[in-house]
Amino acid sequence: MLLLPILTIFALEICVLKTSNAIPNQSVQKWDPNACTLIVCGPAQNGLPGRDGRDGKEGPKGEKGSQGLQGLKGSQGPPGKMGPAGVVGGKGSPGEKGSKGDIGGRGLQGVPGLKGDPGNAGPSGPKGDKGPLGEKGVKGERGLQGTTGQEGKPGIAGAPGPKGDKGSVGEKGAKGSNGDRGLQGSSGLQGLKGQIGSPGPKGDKGSIGEKGTKGDSGLSEINLVKRQVSTLEGQLRALQSSFSKYKQVITFPNGRIVGEKIFMTSGYEGNFESLKQRCSQAGGQLASPRNAAENTAIHQIVALYNKPVFIGINDIQTEGRFKYLNGENIVYSNWEPREPNNDKGAEDCVEVYTSGKWNDKSCGERRLIVCEF
Ligand SMILES: [Ca+2]
Ligand SMILES: [Ca+2]
Numbered sequence: 001m002l003l004l005p006i007l008t009i010f011a012l013e014i015c016v017l018k019t020s021n022a023i024p025n026q027s028v029q030k031w032d033p034n035a036c037t038l039i040v041c042g043p044a045q046n047g048l049p050g051r052d053g054r055d056g057k058e059g060p061k062g063e064k065g066s067q068g069l070q071g072l073k074g075s076q077g078p079p080g081k082m083g084p085a086g087v088v089g090g091k092g093s094p095g096e097k098g099s100k101g102d103i104g105g106r107g108l109q110g111v112p113g114l115k116g117d118p119g120n121a122g123p124s125g126p127k128g129d130k131g132p133l134g135e136k137g138v139k140g141e142r143g144l145q146g147t148t149g150q151e152g153k154p155g156i157a158g159a160p161g162p163k164g165d166k167g168s169v170g171e172k173g174a175k176g177s178n179g180d181r182g183l184q185g186s187s188g189l190q191g192l193k194g195q196i197g198s199p200g201p202k203g204d205k206g207s208i209g210e211k212g213t214k215g216d217s218g219l220s221e222i223n224l225v226k227r228q229v230s231t232l233e234g235q236l237r238a239l240q241s242s243f244s245k246y247k248q249v250i251t252f253p254n255g256r257i258v259g260e261k262i263f264m265t266s267g268y269e270g271n272f273e274s275l276k277q278r279c280s281q282a283g284g285q286l287a288s289p290r291n292a293a294e295n296t297a298i299h300q301i302v303a304l305y306n307k308p309v310f311i312g313i314n315d316i317q318t319e320g321r322f323k324y325l326n327g328e329n330i331v332y333s334n335w336e337p338r339e340p341n342n343d344k345g346a347e348d349c350v351e352v353y354t355s356g357k358w359n360d361k362s363c364g365e366r367r368l369i370v371c372e373f
Helices: 005-020 219-250 272-281 290-305
Strands: 254-258 262-265 311-313 349-352 360-361
Touching: 005 254, 219 254, 219 360, 262 290, 290 311, 290 349
Parallel strands: none
Antiparallel strands: 254 262, 311 349, 349 360
16 A cells, blocks of 8 residues: 555656656656556646655545556466376277278298198098909919818718619528418419320210300410510609609709709809800700799709809890800890890890899809709
C-alpha cells in the first residue's frame, strides 16, 4: 500500500521537470513498467515558480486507479532441463493378427544332410513266372554203394501157378472095407469086341425075328469130345477168374481198369515228350481218354497223387485242332470253362487238373505220368 503513494510522488516530480524544460500545454504520458497508475499533468501558469514541495504534507491517498492494459507477450524462455525417466509402463495387449504376407523368395540350398540308416526290408514281391526249363545236366558219377536196407515186408501173394506135371503112381494101399452100396450108375459104354470063342455045338434053328432099327455107330466118340470140351471150359473160367484177380493186384493202388484198358502211373514226372517216350518204352502209350469212364479213371489217379497229368492229346500240328497221338481227332473232351485258351500262344499240350477238367498247357511243363495199356 505504501508503494502507490511513492509512485505518485515520483510521477509528479517528473511532470514539474518536464514543464520547466519543455513546451507548455503539452501533456506528458509515459508508461512506467513498475507503475500501476497513470499520472496526467496540466499546463503551467504564468505565476511564480512553486516551491519544490518538499515541505508539503503528505496528500490524501488517491483513489485506486483502473487496471492498466495488458502488457506485451514476453519472448519464449529457454527449454527447461530434461526431467527424470518415467516408470516403465505395463505390457500392452497383443495387437490383431496381421494379413498373411507374400511368399518370400526361395532360400539358398541347404547343406546335404547326413546319410540315414538303411530302411527296413520291404515285403517280398509277387512270385515271378516260372523260368524256362534248363538244359539237361551231365550225368553224375555213380555213387557209393549204400548200406543194405531192412528186410522188406512179405509181398502180396502171387497168382496161382500153372498146373504141375502128373505125379508118379503111388503104392497100392491096403484093401479097404466094403463101403455102402452106391446108387445105380448110368449105363456104361459098350466094351470092346471080345476075341472069337471056339465054335459051340450047333443049335436048333430058331424062328425068324423082327427087323431091328439102324444102329448109331459114332456116338461114343462124340460124347468123348463133349466131355473134353466141358473140361476145358471149366479150366478157362478158372483162368479168367485168376487173371482178373491178377489185374486187380497189379493195378493196386497206382492203376485203374476200364474195360480192356489199364491206366497206370509209376509216379514219374517229366515234360510231354519225356512222358510219351516212357509209356512207349513200357509197351503202352500216354493215357488218351476216349470217354467219361476213362477220364474218371485218370482223374482218380490224379486225385490220389494230387498232381495234374499230361494226356496223349495235343494241338501241336494245327493250332486249335486237338488230336490223339495217332493223329486222329479227339472224340471226347472235358475242358475247364474258358479253356483251351492257348495262353501266350504257347499251350499245345493238355493236362488233367485235380478236378478232372482239362486245360491246354505248355508242353515243356513237368507233369505226372499216366500210361494206358
Ligand atoms: Ca495251342
Ligand atoms: Ca490254358
